[in-house]
Amino acid sequence: MKLNPVAQQFILHWGEMGSKWGVNRTVSQIHALLYLTGDPIPADEITETLGVARSNVSNSLKELQNWNLIHVVHIMGDRRDHFATSGDVWELFRTVVRERKEREFDPTIGVLQDCLTSKDLKKEDAVVQQRIKDTLALMVSLSTWGDQMLKLEPATLMKVMKLGAKIQSLLSSNKG
Amino acid sequence: MKLNPVAQQFILHWGEMGSKWGVNRTVSQIHALLYLTGDPIPADEITETLGVARSNVSNSLKELQNWNLIHVVHIMGDRRDHFATSGDVWELFRTVVRERKEREFDPTIGVLQDCLTSKDLKKEDAVVQQRIKDTLALMVSLSTWGDQMLKLEPATLMKVMKLGAKIQSLLSSNKG
DNA sequence: CAGTAATTTCTGTATTTACAGAAATTTTAA
DNA sequence: TTAAAATTTCTGTAAATACAGAAATTACTG
Structure with missing residues (x-):
């Protein structure tokens, strides 16, 4: 996924903001990405969009699930887990x-x-x-x-x- | 200054709490100490009471002043700065x-x-x-x-x- | 204007946290 | 039931942060 500059700015800032409040930067960024786009996204795509390691994404997604901030979505014909957050x-x-x-x-x-x-x-x-x-x-x-x-x-x-x-x-x- | 066990528990917990919210542990602990005792305390005494380095105390005190959480108090006949926080x-x-x-x-x-x-x-x-x-x-x-x-x-x-x-x-x- | 107390700044080390990449595991579909 | 895909866990490294101790500076006293 290619992020436009505004989305990038939002996501990067959200990551920094999270850090100041005791939330891991990658965790914050992933959540911002999911919130901003609205679409359920598979882990691989998060990985390449944010440019972080797959394992980092995996752990961060688990963390976000523990916080009840994201949930898994299944797409017909695609066996991968997709992740989504509330738009509210x-x-x-x-x-x-x-x-x-x-x-x-x-x-x-x-x-x-x-x-x-x-x-x-x-x-x-x-x-x-x-x-x-x-x-x-x-x-x-x-x-x-x-x-x-x-x-x-x-x-x-x-x-x-x-x-x-x-x-x-x-x-x-x-x-x- | 000798801290009783309850004061210790409070101060240590406050330090951990601070960490989770993006506040340096020593900074939180110093503030907890000042709040709890109520008396203005000089830097040296904070150093030995908490068992951290003098330089660490110095920097943390400056940080707390930047946050408007503590202020300097002068005691008659003592040239050292004493530090105090609001009791409210x-x-x-x-x-x-x-x-x-x-x-x-x-x-x-x-x-x-x-x-x-x-x-x-x-x-x-x-x-x-x-x-x-x-x-x-x-x-x-x-x-x-x-x-x-x-x-x-x-x-x-x-x-x-x-x-x-x-x-x-x-x-x-x-x-x- | 020494000499000392008090404080801050600097420098390097230790600790913690974040993270990448590899290995292992689980899941899915033929 | 095996091969591939997807995911997680493990292990080591890198980065960031916290911190101690030394050096330097500032403030005070006689």
Whole structure:
């Protein structure tokens, strides 16, 4: 597959962006490629389009499947696996948020809870104790809120965001 | 400084957490240390408490200052710089969000805009064009919303989050 | 304006991560 | 049930990153 310059720019940038957020560059690039073209693509074609090793593509595709970001598609008369991702950018966004929350956020909440219930947390560490509590409270708030937001339909979520800071004015009339 | 086991656990976990999100481990650990103890600490003491090289601490402290997460404090009768961070976990959270948005999010929006205005974006790439548009729209929405949320007082932001999905019911009565 | 404390920058090494290519395995179709 | 295709796993290398220790610089004190 020949990529036009714009597609290239998008894919390369996405790869760099991924790196800054702890996602492997090739993984990001492959996902960008699948998202951008929309067509299910076999591994070989990804390999030559991005110019990386076949094994690298294989591992990255597995990683993307573990993240629930891509799925296998079969094409009639072609025995190769083809890979595709959702064309709904909101769905993709929500998937990434959900996965990262489960893998990285929730376990941290667990650690903080362990910290607070630990017998080692003596009375002499009042500041330490308080700050761990505060941190836990923040993360629990974010987690709960995140779960609720993830349940909303993309369209509803959009409306919520559009409402933005105007929500402030609604707050005064909402007790609780 | 001798760290009790709980503080150690917190700091070590924070370091690992940072790594997964693209933040250097030592940088995360130093910030966790400063946050947890609450006292301004000189570089030397950070060095021996965490068991890393002095130069590493120096560079990490500079990095944390670039992120507006720590500041220098002077102690009477001591010529060394002492370093401290906010004890308000919400303020810290907001700082991180603001910085990452500016450094990584906003530039991506710029790239996407470049993509869309590029002459290379021929008419034959209808899907590519549409998907870049969708991506840009999502990121602009998030960016605008983020700016608004960052303007709110921590206490207000808390209320907004507590409201959570109940905001849905308020939406129907809010036209726009 | 020495002399020392404090800090930063530089340089090389170690560790980690990413990745290519080979080998092995699995799958598919005749 | 065998040959080819497709895919994965393994192994070693390359690249990137993190980091220690030395050297250089800056800031402070008498």
